[in-house]
Amino acid sequence: MTILHISDTHGQHTKLANLPAADVIVHSGDFTFGGSEQEAIEFMQWFCDLPYKHKAFIAGNHDMCMYGADKIEGLPENVHYLCNSSVVIDGVKFYGLPMFMEDVMDGTYDKLISAIPDDTDVLVTHQPPYGILDGGEYHGKQDFHYGDYKLYAKVLDVRPKLHLFGHDHNVYGFEEHFGTVFSNAAVVDSHYVLKKETPLTYNI
Template identity: 35%
Template sequence: MSERTIKHPVIEDKQNHKLTTQVTETGCQMSNLYDLINAVNELAMGYASEETTSLLGRLHRPLPPGEEPVRLFSLRYDVDRCYSDNVLAMPVSCITVLSFTLLGHTRFVCVSDTHLQTHKMDPLPDGDVLIHAGDFTQEGLPQEVVKFNDWLGTLPYKHKIVIAGNHELSFDPVTIKSWECMQRYDESELKDMYLKLTNCTYLEDSETNVLGFRIYGSPWQPEFFDWSFNLPRGQPMLDVWNKIPEGIDILITHGPPLGHGDKTMSEQRAGCMELLNTIQKRVKPKYHIFGHIHEGYGVTSDGYTTYINASTCTLRYRPINKPVIFDLPNPS
């Protein structure tokens, strides 16, 4: 079996996308290329099926040093004509994608619920913006927050957006007072814990603008035992979601909305109805990123908003779920 990296253009069209591929000349089928072609076509049309989302989730290996990307067509190219016209005049039987980036787009890499397991995670994929949807610690202890911040400092992303989750006990004044593990610290050690996150932008019921994209983050979820940022269902949750402004491109919450990435091991739905209504009836973001329900990891859509449960850890706290990646066209 021989392997090589294609450095010349495979196919070119007016709309190009950076792509580096590795070709294995024996043992596989060309269906991989069909999947890739269809994925690029879908993205060019502003749509991503479940198959395309799954494919993009696997395109996370970085370019080899010194390798130039090749170019792949987009915009509804005829796959069958591509083969019948022998455009791909290469004696190959398998193409493996090493890196894929849409030109003129911003790449977002989403993780959540890493729970101090970052040292056990595979290297994160390339991208422009990292989003972490909370639960980056076990109990929100000061040394845990510092350790997470140090890890963020090693990552090459231009922008890193982080919210807290229910495990960040020291970020919520209520759980600072109620949890025994918080009592071993002086009040001064726990004050404004978010200020220890010097290697990211921390959002708590607040908005930031990154490369022209409006991003809003909030840590709340319906009450879950006595962890942080818990509120009763109904009006208390709605009051929080009413703070979210309209026109947001990307919404980050720790907990899921009802019906999307919220099914627990017991088959019950743990998502928030008030959050779902807020998203679908008023805010209508392009993407909603969250975690909290580890077993709900995955991507769904309601036809307008794409919902991403980016939980890195499984139900047994093994950090094996891959980051979820999506690209958005750069604002004009």
């Protein structure tokens, strides 16, 4: 199975060109910029029309209009919105954990991290795990980490084959640690300008 990973398109999805072939395309959140319902609808229309056999996406912290929408009616059978939920595609279990600031602030997010299933093959989150593809500048502060400690510990415990995320616009690429390939596919930089990077694909 070939998986194409994109993230943090922030309303600029239609500018993505020459996306490579894959069996599954995964978007790990922040498909909107302002979090409006109209932005989300436009993204989903584009995403549903992409020529991939299977498609999966989660919400990021910018996608506020998705808060409380655990399921989306009317999506094609091959398009999966993962909201603290999973889907098995050709024997591979994908699990998606969105990032909503309401959940982060009231402690729900930590509980949702703890609930990630142990048999997850491909984990899709918006936030990185602490210390992996999560470092950059934040309002003048250097060496700022966007990642989460509890998420790092959970991934270390679950050991998925792939952990797909974004959120940190300063880092793009992949690393492998303790048998898991970690991928940050944020396609815009810190100024929300599309980066000219090679699309990230993985075979599992």
